[in-house]
Amino acid sequence: MSFSRITLWFCGAAATASVASTLIWPQPAARRPAGISVNAAIPRRNQDFTVMANNLITVYNQQMVSSRRVMHSGTREEAKRAALPYGRGSVSAFKLERPLLSRARQQAVSSLLLAASLMASGLWAQGPPAGGRGGRGPAAGQTVEKIRQLKPNLYMITGGGANTLIRVTPDGLIVVDTKNPSDENYNRVMEEIRSVSALPVKFVLNTHHHPDHVGNNQKFIDAGAQVVALDALKTRMASDPRTKDIPGLPTVTFAKDYVLKFGGAEVDAHSFGRGHTGDDTMVYFPDLKVVMVSDQITDATPIADFANGGSAVEWTQILDGVLKLDFEMAIPGRGEPKTRAEIEAYRAKFAAVVSRASEAIKAGATRDTLATQVKTDDLGWQFNPQFYGQLYDELTRK
Ligand SMILES: [Zn+2]
Structure with missing residues (x-):
């Protein structure tokens, strides 16, 4: 597989940080490159990476740049691994020359990052046919994919942020997690939902406050849905620099457990402790024996957002709560559904x-x-x- 490469430089007129971006994409003939390469320069004193939802890898400390696209942070190796599911598309590495930026400059850098990503999209658009919207687009993970049925009346949509679940009832729909904020993501999600049901979305549940899970809450609220979430999720969404400017705070909150009975379906939300964040919520569909475990289960190295209540020590406590539920399918925040055995194995690894x-x-x-x-x-x-x-x-x- 061959790649062509263009290096773009954004020099800091607006921001003191100069941002070097290397965008990598396949030759026109190569529609789906097999891998990804990461050119990352790690600032010596800030080893956090932030992997961005739209296929960008940024190299800076998580607190420094306020971006709604941020998903995870980790080491260089983690960033590489975390980027793989979003493969096929461009990967960019940004080095900020100054580790600490003022708020205004953070915004400026965010704008540069956005510009870079848009440019990448534009470049992609000049390539071969992308295979249809949401299908085999150039950037897996970035694009909202086709809806898939998991169980009777339960569907999943990957891409565009975290996995989204849709429970269909005769009275309307229940949605879990709303992807990264963008009109495109919301419109694509609704387009996919409309391919299986014409009923309105009446309830949204969020599994934690990260932007790739709550990004389009407001659009669902505007369309008539209630957003149900933990008290702590609402608090953190309102305070985390990555989410505080995202509209759509939960409209119904609860302290620990919540049972939603709607349209003959039941959905249970549980807070079993702190893990990935301090507001992790396990969403359980008892009649279908499916549980949404979100980022509490990952394909790559687990990431605890300690700044937002995350805990490594309590991580297994959440999984213990999950394992007490009668389920046969667990849906992670990213990636494919897992079996009970896989959750047990993950728990054992974390305990180790x-x-x-x-x-x-x-x-x-x-x-x-x-x-x-x-x-x-x-x-x-x-x-x-x-x-x-x-x-x-x-x-x-x-
Ligand atoms: Zn998360």
Whole structure:
């Protein structure tokens, strides 16, 4: 597979950071490149990456740039892995020369990133036919894909942010998670929904406050839906720099558990603890034996958003809650549905990480050395030093 490559430079007239962007895409003949390459320069003191929803990988500390497109952060290796599901499209690496930006400059950088992504889209558009909207577009993960039936009256739409579920009832629809904010994503989601039901969306549930899960809440509210979520989700969505400007705060909130009975269907929302964030919500469809576990289960290394209540130590507690439910299919925030056995295996791996860290601390590991004292190669996960720092704090706080 061959790639052509163009390097674009955005020099910081508006922002003091100059942003170097390398956009990589296939030759016109190559519609679906097999892999992705990442050119990333890691600022020495800020090793967080942020993988952006529209196939961009940015290299800066998570707190620095306020972007609604941000999904996850992690190490270089994690970024590479996390980018793979969004493959096929462009990957960009941005290096900010100054790690700390003022608010105004953050906005300016966000604009540059947006410009870069739009440019990438434009370049893509000049390529071969993309295979239809939402089908085999140039950038998997970025594009809202075709709706798929998982169970009777339960559908999933991948792409454009996190996975979205749709429960069809005779009285209307229940939607879980609303993807990254954009008219395009919302319109595509509705187009796909309309291909299976003409009924209105009456309820939306959010699995946590991250932008790729709550991005189009407001559009559903405007169309007549109630958005149901944890109290903590509403609070964090309103305060997290990545989401506070996204409209569509939940309209109905609950403290811990919520049972929605609508149109003869039941949907249960549970907060079993803190993990990926402090507002993780497991959404369970008891009659279908399906549970939406969201980013509590990942194909790549798990990511805990410690700044927003995430916890490594409590992570398995959520999975214990999930495993008490009678389910046969678990839907992650990204990627394909999982089996119960896969959830059990994931739980065991996470428990191993925490117990190894605990042992290492007992053996003398410090906050700074813990990362080098815990092996996770056999688990297929590679956490960044920040993760270990936070894990150290959690384990020694007690
Ligand atoms: Zn998330």
